[in-house]
Amino acid sequence: MSIKLGEFDDIESANTYGINDITNAIKLTAPNGSKVEWQYPGYVSIVLSNGTEIAFGESLESDKGYSWNDYDLNGTNTYAGSFNDLGDIDLIVKELWDQTAHLTKGE
Numbered sequence: 164m165s166i167k168l169g170e171f172d173d174i175e176s177a178n179t180y181g182i183n184d185i186t187n188a189i190k191l192t193a194p195n196g197s198k199v200e201w202q203y204p205g206y207v208s209i210v211l212s213n214g215t216e217i218a219f220g221e222s223l224e225s226d227k228g229y230s231w232n233d234y235d236l237n238g239t240n241t242y243a244g245s246f247n248d249l250g251d252i253d254l255i256v257k258e259l260w261d262q263t264a265h266l267t268k269g270e
Contacts, residue, residue, distance in 0.1 A: 177226040178248040182207060188256045194267045217263055233266055
């Protein structure tokens with residue numbers, strides 16, 4: 164049995180904007196030196212210049228909203244957060260950066 168990528172790509176989001184729509188705004192506002200890429204199966208990987216990764220995507224716990232968690236260089240997850248669909252890409256990205264400010268401070 165094989166799995167076609169399209170089997171995951173065509174899942175519709177209940178959010179106002181899908182994660183792919185938000186990725187560009189994250190790239191434009193990420194701290195200097197960060198690498199931002201969409202990762203399979205559907206989250207945005209934000210690797211800060213200090214090596215910490217913030218994984219951001221659509222909520223896995225509810226039909227609407229977004230969530231994130233971090234991983235340090237050792238692969239340890241210490242922080243996580245979530246928030247409702249705010250209905251505006253700029254507000255969504257601002258909320259992400261507000262919730263992760265302690266990780267991006269000094270970046």
